Amino acid sequence: xxxxxxxxRSLLRRGGRSALGIVGIAAAxxxxxxxxxxxxxxxxxxxxxxxxxxxxxxxxxxxxIPQSRLPIEHALETARALSALPEVASAVPFRIGEAExxxxxxxxxxxxxxxxxxxTRRIWTVVDGRDLSGREDDAxxxxxxxxxxxxxxxxxxxxxxxxxxxxxxxxxxxxxxVRIAGVATFPFDSGAQLTMASRFExxxxxxxxxxGEADLIxxxxxxxxxxxxxxxxxxxxxxxLYTFSNDEVIERFERVGFSYxxxxxxxxxxxxxxxxxxxxxxxxxxxxNQRLGxxxxxxxxxxxxxxxxxxxxxxxxxxVGIGGLAAIPLGMALSIWLDAILRSLPxxxxxxxxxxxxxxxxxxxxxxxxxxxxxxAIYPMWLVTRLPIAGTLRxxxxx
Amino acid sequence: MVSAGxxxxxxxxxxxxxxxxxxxxxxxxxxxxxxxxTQPDPPAVLFSRQLxxxxxxxxxxxxxxxxxxxxxxxxxxxxxxxxxPMPDPIRVTSERLEARLHLPDLLRLTGxxxxxxxxxxxxxINVKLRRPEDAEAFARDWSARVPAIGVRSSSGGETEHNPFxxxxxxxxxxxxxxVITGAVFLLALMVLLADERRETVGTLxxxxxTRARVLAQVLxxxxxxxxxGAIFGVALAALTEGVFNAFFQWRYDTSLIFVRVTPSIAWRSIAVAIPLGMAASVLASxxxxxxxxxxxxxx
Numbered sequence: 001x002x003x004x005x006x007x008x009r010s011l012l013r014r015g016g017r018s019a020l021g022i023v024g025i026a027a028a029x030x031x032x033x034x035x036x037x038x039x040x041x042x043x044x045x046x047x048x049x050x051x052x053x054x055x056x057x058x059x060x061x062x063x064x065i066p067q068s069r070l071p072i073e074h075a076l077e078t079a080r081a082l083s084a085l086p087e088v089a090s091a092v093p094f095r096i097g098e099a100e101x102x103x104x105x106x107x108x109x110x111x112x113x114x115x116x117x118x119x120t121r122r123i124w125t126v127v128d129g130r131d132l133s134g135r136e137d138d139a140x141x142x143x144x145x146x147x148x149x150x151x152x153x154x155x156x157x158x159x160x161x162x163x164x165x166x167x168x169x170x171x172x173x174x175x176x177x178v179r180i181a182g183v184a185t186f187p188f189d190s191g192a193q194l195t196m197a198s199r200f201e202x203x204x205x206x207x208x209x210x211x212g213e214a215d216l217i218x219x220x221x222x223x224x225x226x227x228x229x230x231x232x233x234x235x236x237x238x239x240x241l242y243t244f245s246n247d248e249v250i251e252r253f254e255r256v257g258f259s260y261x262x263x264x265x266x267x268x269x270x271x272x273x274x275x276x277x278x279x280x281x282x283x284x285x286x287x288x289n290q291r292l293g294x295x296x297x298x299x300x301x302x303x304x305x306x307x308x309x310x311x312x313x314x315x316x317x318x319x320v321g322i323g324g325l326a327a328i329p330l331g332m333a334l335s336i337w338l339d340a341i342l343r344s345l346p347x348x349x350x351x352x353x354x355x356x357x358x359x360x361x362x363x364x365x366x367x368x369x370x371x372x373x374x375x376x377a378i379y380p381m382w383l384v385t386r387l388p389i390a391g392t393l394r395x396x397x398x399x
Numbered sequence: 400m401v402s403a404g405x406x407x408x409x410x411x412x413x414x415x416x417x418x419x420x421x422x423x424x425x426x427x428x429x430x431x432x433x434x435x436x437t438q439p440d441p442p443a444v445l446f447s448r449q450l451x452x453x454x455x456x457x458x459x460x461x462x463x464x465x466x467x468x469x470x471x472x473x474x475x476x477x478x479x480x481x482x483x484p485m486p487d488p489i490r491v492t493s494e495r496l497e498a499r500l501h502l503p504d505l506l507r508l509t510g511x512x513x514x515x516x517x518x519x520x521x522x523x524i525n526v527k528l529r530r531p532e533d534a535e536a537f538a539r540d541w542s543a544r545v546p547a548i549g550v551r552s553s554s555g556g557e558t559e560h561n562p563f564x565x566x567x568x569x570x571x572x573x574x575x576x577x578v579i580t581g582a583v584f585l586l587a588l589m590v591l592l593a594d595e596r597r598e599t600v601g602t603l604x605x606x607x608x609t610r611a612r613v614l615a616q617v618l619x620x621x622x623x624x625x626x627x628g629a630i631f632g633v634a635l636a637a638l639t640e641g642v643f644n645a646f647f648q649w650r651y652d653t654s655l656i657f658v659r660v661t662p663s664i665a666w667r668s669i670a671v672a673i674p675l676g677m678a679a680s681v682l683a684s685x686x687x688x689x690x691x692x693x694x695x696x697x698x
Contacts, residue, residue: 017594020587027580031573259650260491268573272580279584286591338572345565 003307007314010287017283018319024279025323025372026330032272033331033365034338034355035265041339041356042261043254049351050246052187053123055092056227057219058249059234060242071095072241075214076117076200082217087225087233093117093214097203098165099196101152110165111148111194114186115203121220122184124197129156129182132199139201141181148194149183156182162196164206176205188349261354273372280316280376288312288380292387293396299389309381316377324369332357442504443479447497449652451481464498466509474508476500486655488563495653525553582675585628589621589683597687604692617684618677625676629669636660 011018050056059082061070072078075093082091095115100108116122122131124143132141142160149155163175178198186195204211221230227245234243244252254262288295295308335355342354441461451457458480463473484495500508506520528534534552541550593600603613636658643658 017587017590020583020590024580024583024587027576027583031576031580034576264573268577271577275580275584279587282591283587286595334576338569341565341569341572345562 003310004314004318007311007318010311010315011318014287017287021280021283021319022323022326025276025320026326028272028275028279029324029327029365029369030331030334032269032276032368033327033361034335035269035272036361036364036368037331037335037355037357038261038338039265039269040358041354042352043250044356044358045351045353046253047246047250049187049349050249054121054220055123055218056221056246057088057230057234058244058246059091059217059219059238060215060244063242071210071213071215072217073210074212075217076212078238078241079117079214079217081237082219082234085230085233085237087221087230089220089222090121091217091219092121093200093217095200095203095213096215097207099162099206100165101148101160101162101194108163109148109151109194111162111196113162113203113206114195114197115200116197117200117214122197123188123218124184124186126182126184129180131182131184132197133181138181139199140176140178140205142178142196142198142202143182143184144180144197145186145189145193145195146183147189147192148196149180151194154180156180162202162206164203173206176202178202187351189351190347191344191350193347269368273368276320276369276372277375280319280372281379283319284312284316284376284380285383287315288383292392295384295387296389296392296396299387300393305385308384312381312384313373313377316380317373320369320373320376324365328365441475441477442501444476444504445499446478446481447484447495448481449484449494450496450498451478453494453496464500464508474504476504483654486653488655491651491653491655578671578675582679585625585676586679586683589679593617593680593684593687600684600687601692601694610688614681614684614688617680617688621676621678621680622673625672625679626669628676629672632672633660633665633668637665 059072059078061072072093075095079091079093082088093116097113097115099111099113101111102108114123116132126143127146128149129143132138132143144152144154144160152158152160154160158180159177160180161175161177164173178196184197186197189195200212200214219230219234221227225233227247231243231245231248234241299305299308339353339355342348343350343352444462444464446454446456456462456478458478460478461475462478463475465471465473482499484497502521510520526537528537538550538552541548600613603616604610637660640658640660644656647657648654
């Protein structure tokens with residue numbers, strides 16, 4: 001009988017104990033699988049968000065946290081100059097602000113406002129009505145997200161009165177009446193966020209800020225050049241600006257902003273690995289200790305040391321393999337729950353996920369489980385191979 | 400906190416620039432801090448420990464600070480001391496390059512010389528109430544009285560969308576999964592233990608111990624094993640707490656406390672572990688206790 005079949009029958013003979021081992025591995029494996037999903041999930045998700053609309057380079061006036069960044073002066077002219085570079089397909093200046101919109105409720109609602117330089121490339125998708133246009137008559141047009149449209153009971157063609165919120169307090173400038181051109185989905189919207197996009201003219205009227213300033217310029221490189229060439233060209237043309245490709249943004253994010261989730265996933269993956277190894281080691285060791293006489297008898301009738309060790313290894317592989325397979329759907333289900341908890345963090349875009357599946361997770365998971373199966377089998381295999389045949393037979397059967 | 404509305408965004412922008420210099424990217428603006436020893440008594444400034452180290456400065460040095468990104472119109476300050484920035488979990492990954500100036504010095508540094516009112520603009524005023532429980536009412540009252548300012552209570556962040564509340568729920572979810580995994584592990588061990596003691600249980604039954612008495616013994620054993628395990632776990636966590644904190648404080652250059660084993664956490668761990676251990680013991684031994692006595696002693 002082959003070692004695999006022999007190991008399978010051994011496990012069946014001790015069905016309850018084997019089932020416990022499999023359940024234990026499934027529970028530990030599900031947690032480990034989730035930690036692997038978490039270990040790079042946010043990075044993968046952020047990357048997808050950054051790449052979603054074809055912009056692969058970001059240009060800023062300074063580094064640092066968004067609240068302390070300097071604005072890019074003469075942004076429209078700068079964007080035009082960058083667009084003229086042969087490596088650049090388009091460059092779009094953005095300003096990010098806040099406004100208040102009067103609602104029927106007691107307090108006005110706060111709205112995130114994205115002002116964009118006139119261009120055809122957008123970071124939103126219009127689902128109703130039309131997009132912003134470059135025409136002079138449409139300077140005060142806006143597109144709003146579905147939540148804002150529903151909140152204000154408004155749609156394309158409706159007017160809204162906005163008041164700027166340029167610092168921590170409402171602006172003292174008079175309110176501005178804007179017209180909703182369309183309803184759009186915004187990839188960076190958080191769960192409850194009210195969002196609006198407009199041309200620069202709206203923010204210029206709402207806030208006392210120098211005309212033509214932008215917070216960032218988003219650049220799409222030409223496919224034949226690629227983002228690295230575009231970054232080099234922009235750095236050469238405008239060394240005073242800070243230019244980053246999406247790869248560099250992700251690398252920076254991975255180094256500082258993402259380290260918490262990487263560390264917690266590493267720590268918990270180690271804990272669950274240890275759980276798995278100890279659990280299977282204990283089960284196999286007890287099993288071997290209870291079968292010392294049987295093992296000695298098998299050795300006596302000609303089973304080699306290697307063959308007996310292979311039996312133990314196969315038992316370990318079967319327990320870990322079956323438990324590990326069961327852990328995948330369990331882990332996927334748990335990851336939905338854990339992801340929902342983390343996605344309730346304030347300001348997290350609704351399209352962002354913390355637990356993201358990618359094929360490499362499966363390979364890594366399989367590798368770690370292989371390590372568990374091998375690690376757990378080492379001590380019981382050592383017991384089996386070092387077992388003195390005559391002495392054990394005498395002790396187990398004669399005495 | 401009371402935020403006074405400033406119409407001069409430019410002015411606030413400059414204040415933000417200095418705060419930006421302070422909090423985030425002093426390294427991006429090397430011209431803004433220049434060591435100089437020429438003037439005798441410049442005003443005092445405090446630098447964060449991190450800023451002193453990053454700029455290779457020391458207490459007593461005279462530096463030039465500018466409110467302008469280009470470094471124009473610098474003013475001299477003498478570093479009177481250094482301080483450890485208030486630990487802030489939200490900014491744990493940021494370099495704490497910060498300075499503290501006297502308010503008149505900051506206003507002079509960042510104000511617009513052409514605007515006489517600029518010296519009278521602030522971004523925020525912190526208010527400490529005699530009765531902290533009145534904070535919400537105070538904020539509502541002042542928001543209504545002075546519409547141009549925003550007033551909000553610095554407490555009252557215990558909502559379900561508070562980042563720390565969300566992270567706490569995530570940690571609890573992970574902890575509950577770990578406990579479930581541990582419970583399965585414990586059950587497996589208890590099954591093995593019960594199996595090993597089949598004959599002992601049979602003998603105890605033969606000498607007259609009732610099923611309830613044997614079950615009580617199993618329960619107590621489970622409680623002792625789980626309790627000892629929980630105490631060992633708490634002791635291990637308390638012993639390694641310092642190591643974790645030292646590592647992460649070194650990693651992020653902060654004085655934040657990352658891990659703290661409080662009495663409440665310790666008691667909660669023990670309170671979860673003991674019932675789990677007892678339940679696992681009973682589950683594992685149930686079939687054994689219910690078995691025929693002669694079967695147990697293999698007769």
